[in-house]
Amino acid sequence: MIPSIGVDVALRRGEDMMELHIRELRKFDEPLYKWVKRGLIELIGLGTWRPAQAIPSERKLSEGFGVSMGTIRRALDELVDDDVLVRHQGRGTFVTAHDRNRYLFSFFNVCGHDGQRIYPVVNLIDFDSLRADAFVARSLSISPGAKVVRVRNLLTLKGVPTLVDEILLPAARFAGISRERVADRSGTLYQLYEEQFRQSVTRIEERLRATVANAQQAADLAVDPGYPLLHIVRRAFAVDGTPIELRHSFVKTEHYEYSRTLHEADRGRGRD
Amino acid sequence: MIPSIGVDVALRRGEDMMELHIRELRKFDEPLYKWVKRGLIELIGLGTWRPAQAIPSERKLSEGFGVSMGTIRRALDELVDDDVLVRHQGRGTFVTAHDRNRYLFSFFNVCGHDGQRIYPVVNLIDFDSLRADAFVARSLSISPGAKVVRVRNLLTLKGVPTLVDEILLPAARFAGISRERVADRSGTLYQLYEEQFRQSVTRIEERLRATVANAQQAADLAVDPGYPLLHIVRRAFAVDGTPIELRHSFVKTEHYEYSRTLHEADRGRGRD
DNA sequence: CAGTGGTCTAGACCACGTC
DNA sequence: ACGTGGTCTAGACCACTGG
Numbered sequence: 171m172i173p174s175i176g177v178d179v180a181l182r183r184g185e186d187m188m189e190l191h192i193r194e195l196r197k198f199d200e201p202l203y204k205w206v207k208r209g210l211i212e213l214i215g216l217g218t219w220r221p222a223q224a225i226p227s228e229r230k231l232s233e234g235f236g237v238s239m240g241t242i243r244r245a246l247d248e249l250v251d252d253d254v255l256v257r258h259q260g261r262g263t264f265v266t267a268h269d270r271n272r273y274l275f276s277f278f279n280v281c282g283h284d285g286q287r288i289y290p291v292v293n294l295i296d297f298d299s300l301r302a303d304a305f306v307a308r309s310l311s312i313s314p315g316a317k318v319v320r321v322r323n324l325l326t327l328k329g330v331p332t333l334v335d336e337i338l339l340p341a342a343r344f345a346g347i348s349r350e351r352v353a354d355r356s357g358t359l360y361q362l363y364e365e366q367f368r369q370s371v372t373r374i375e376e377r378l379r380a381t382v383a384n385a386q387q388a389a390d391l392a393v394d395p396g397y398p399l400l401h402i403v404r405r406a407f408a409v410d411g412t413p414i415e416l417r418h419s420f421v422k423t424e425h426y427e428y429s430r431t432l433h434e435a436d437r438g439r440g441r442d
Numbered sequence: 443m444i445p446s447i448g449v450d451v452a453l454r455r456g457e458d459m460m461e462l463h464i465r466e467l468r469k470f471d472e473p474l475y476k477w478v479k480r481g482l483i484e485l486i487g488l489g490t491w492r493p494a495q496a497i498p499s500e501r502k503l504s505e506g507f508g509v510s511m512g513t514i515r516r517a518l519d520e521l522v523d524d525d526v527l528v529r530h531q532g533r534g535t536f537v538t539a540h541d542r543n544r545y546l547f548s549f550f551n552v553c554g555h556d557g558q559r560i561y562p563v564v565n566l567i568d569f570d571s572l573r574a575d576a577f578v579a580r581s582l583s584i585s586p587g588a589k590v591v592r593v594r595n596l597l598t599l600k601g602v603p604t605l606v607d608e609i610l611l612p613a614a615r616f617a618g619i620s621r622e623r624v625a626d627r628s629g630t631l632y633q634l635y636e637e638q639f640r641q642s643v644t645r646i647e648e649r650l651r652a653t654v655a656n657a658q659q660a661a662d663l664a665v666d667p668g669y670p671l672l673h674i675v676r677r678a679f680a681v682d683g684t685p686i687e688l689r690h691s692f693v694k695t696e697h698y699e700y701s702r703t704l705h706e707a708d709r710g711r712g713r714d
Numbered sequence: 715c716a717g718t719g720g721t722c723t724a725g726a727c728c729a730c731g732t733c
Numbered sequence: 734a735c736g737t738g739g740t741c742t743a744g745a746c747c748a749c750t751g752g
Contacts, residue, residue, distance in 0.1 A: 199729095201740060227718060238742045243719090259719045260750035277704060283649075375703045377555075379695035380652040380670035398652035398670045423651035430702060431647045473721060499737060510723045515738090531738045532731035 202237050206245035209235065211409055214254065214265055215368055222267035225255070252372060254409060268370075273360040277374050277406075280333065280421060281429050288327045288426070295334075295390070296322035297349035299341060309405060309416045310340050317341035321352055321359075324390055332426050334390045338416040343369055360406070369414045373407040378428065383420070391422045400428055478507050478517035486526065486537055494539035497527070549632070549646055549678075552605065552693060553701050560599045560698070567606075567662070568594035569621035571613060581677060581688045582612050589613035593624055593631075596662055604698050606662045610688040615641060632678070641686045645679040650700065655692070663694045672700055 210225070219225050228246065232239045246263060249255040256264050281287050299319050307314040318338050325333040337359070339347070344367050355362045363369040381401040388395040399420045406415040421428065482497070491497050500518065504511045518535060521527040528536050553559050571591050579586040590610050597605040609631070611619070616639050627634045635641040653673040660667040671692045678687035693700065 203740080224718095229718090238744090240743085241741060244740085246719095257719060258750085259748070260717080262718060262750095373703065376701070378650060378672060378700040378702075380672040380693070381695075382654075382670050396668075398654050400650060400652040400672070421652070423653075428650040429648070430650075430704075431645065475721080496737095501737090510725090512724085513722060516721085518738095529738060530731085531729070532736080534737060 203241045203244040203248070206231075206235050206237060206242060207248055210245060210249060211254065215409075217368070219265050221265045224262035224264050227262065252409065254370075254372070268361065268364060273358045273371075277360070277371070279428050279430055280327070280426050282426055285429065290325040290327050290333070293324045293326065294321065294349070294353045295324050296320070297352060302338075302340075306338055306416060310338065310413050312340045312342070319344060319347055327426055330425055331391050331422070333419055333421045334387055336418045340414065343367065343414055363414065369408050371406045371414070372409050373411075375405045375407070377403045379403075381420070387420050391420070393422060397422070399423075402428070474509050475513045475516040475520070478503075478509060478514060479520055481507065482517060482521060483526065491537050493537045496534040496536050499534060549643070551700050551702055552599070552698050554698055557701065562597040562599050562605070565596045565598065566593065566621070566625045567596050568592070569624060574612075578610055578688060582610065582685050584612050584614070591616060591619055599698055602697055603663050603694070605691055605693045606659055608690045612686065615639065615686055635686065641680050643678045643686070644681050645683075647677045647679070649675045651675075653692070659692050663692070665694060669694070671695075674700070 213219070214225075225231070226234065228239050228242050231242045231246075235242065246255060246257070250257060253266055256266050258264065278290070280290075297320070299317055302310065302312055302314055302316045302318045304314055306312075306318060307316065310318070312318075317340075319341050321335070321337040321339070323335040323337070324331055325335065327333075341347070344363075347367070351366065352359070352362065360371045363371065379401045381399050383391065383393055383395055383397045383399050385395050387399065388397060391397075391399075400423050402417075402419040402421065404415070404417040404419065405413045406417070408414050485491070486497075497503070498506065500511050500514050503514045503518075507514065518527060518529070522529060525538055528538050530536065550562070552562075569592070571589055574582065574584055574586055574588045574590045576586055578584075578590060579588065582590070584590075589612075591613050593607070593609040593611070595607040595609070596603055597607065599605075613619070616635075619639070623638065624631070624634065632643045635643060651673045653671050655663065655665055655667055655669045655671050657667050659671065660669060663669075663671075672695050674689075674691040674693065676687070676689040676691065677685045678689070680686050
């Protein structure tokens with residue numbers, strides 16, 4: 171988009187050309203603040219400002235984008251709502267820093283019957299690639315037949331094999347992904363997506379069903395075929411709203427279970 | 443900044459009494475828009491504008507409160523976020539009409555495999571009372587042996603028996619509840635709690651497991667014993683944070699499933 | 715101290731819905 | 734045509750943080 175936005179010097183010279191360039195990239199009938207927001211998302215995605223780093227001040231952004239501070243603030247407000255940015259009065263506005271606990275427990279909802287959270291031990295049991303069938307293509311908003319990477323994990327909680335994951339990723343968004351890079355990571359998969367492929371997960375959608383273990387799952391989880399399992403179908407979405415992961419999880423809920431707290435103000439989120 | 447000047451001016455013009463009432467509520471060191479917001483909440487609470495009715499336009503509110511339109515808009519923005527108001531461009535701003543859909547779909551997360559929401563048909567199949575055992579007592583924060591009302595419902599979606607509920611209520615909080623009052627209600631159970639017993643549910647906590655149908659459940663849901671069911675244990679909490687309902691739901695997820703969307707900003711809610 | 719975000723103003727023009 | 738909310742401007746002063 172406009173790689174030099176925010177760098178004060180670049181604006182003064184060639185202002186007219188810049189302005190023209192900016193206006194051309196504007197979408198028809200799109201509010202200015204949405205355009206600013208998209209621009210900032212793009213710049214963050216390009217690594218212009220790293221997590222925990224400050225972005226330019228509102229006044230500089232106002233000058234750089236050529237819009238008023240009110241418009242900048244509106245864009246920043248939405249990015250703060252989306253948890254892409256954090257404001258600190260008197261200090262500046264910062265790209266959100268994501269630590270491992272955040273990702274682990276923000277979207278990992280399995281806990282003991284007493285409600286206690288447990289750190290899972292993750293073991294990679296399979297890594298390969300395949301072509302998207304109709305369902306996968308629709309779920310990931312890609313073309314049928316497009317290349318998809320598949321990761322299978324076994325999660326163990328306090329020595330008890332509890333959960334098997336089958337994770338499908340659109341290969342186009344994860345260029346260069348390999349068994350080694352997945353197996354040798356230090357944090358969660360979502361950290362890997364973010365740090366190595368610039369894909370930040372901001373929203374997930376989950377559907378839960380009850381099912382019974384097939385032969386493979388029974389072997390992985392050390393139960394008999396026919397044992398009841400919680401089947402979670404999850405889609406993870408990037409900042410721009412596109413799905414970047416489709417995940418099937420099968421949970422043995424004998425000692426652990428899936429837990430959520432819902433607030434009245436969240437109504438309507440159940441199905442959007 | 444002396445907001446009461448604008449208020450006084452408005453009063454001299456004989457607008458109405460709302461400003462007089464609000465003026466006393468002004469706190470020092472509070473942003474103006476927060477004051478406007480509290481004022482509007484109070485006026486709505488007093489019934490100045492009924493649900494589904496329009497409130498005054500932003501320009502009139504600006505004049506009435508003696509603040510700029512930008513400040514009014516900020517207060518309205520937050521009230522829209524809180525779902526107290528709804529905006530309709532070109533028509534006005536309206537007090538949210540809370541109909542049965544609100545409660546139904548705010549905490550009812552079962553939908554079709556295609557994501558479509560369905561209105562369930564509820565049939566009361568049992569109503570009795572019993573004494574709390576240790577688990578129920580702890581779950582409802584009551585004494586073991588205290589009286590508990592039990593309601594059993596069968597929910598049918600598009601003619602398919604899909605869900606059986608066992609609902610446990612602390613009798614002390616639901617004095618005068620009867621089979622008839624539960625069966626003859628027009629809306630949801632949570633509406634009944636709110637309207638007849640002044641118990642508003644603001645938060646729920648859910649834990650999900652996979653299980654298999656016992657004989658009773660199999661008969662209710664028209665499946666064979668051993669069929670996999672989603673078992674949801676729910677606690678509903680009142681405004682003051684005390685639990686007022688313990689509910690076990692058993693869901694046949696053949697055609698319908700449990701669905702949730704989680705946002706990154708919700709992190710930490712999974713286990714609190 | 716200078717610079718940041720937080721709040722607020724007093725307008726403007728536009729898109730939309732209703733009459 | 735008119736009034737509504739939606740967007741946007743070009744400033745202002747404040748509270749807070751850091752050197």
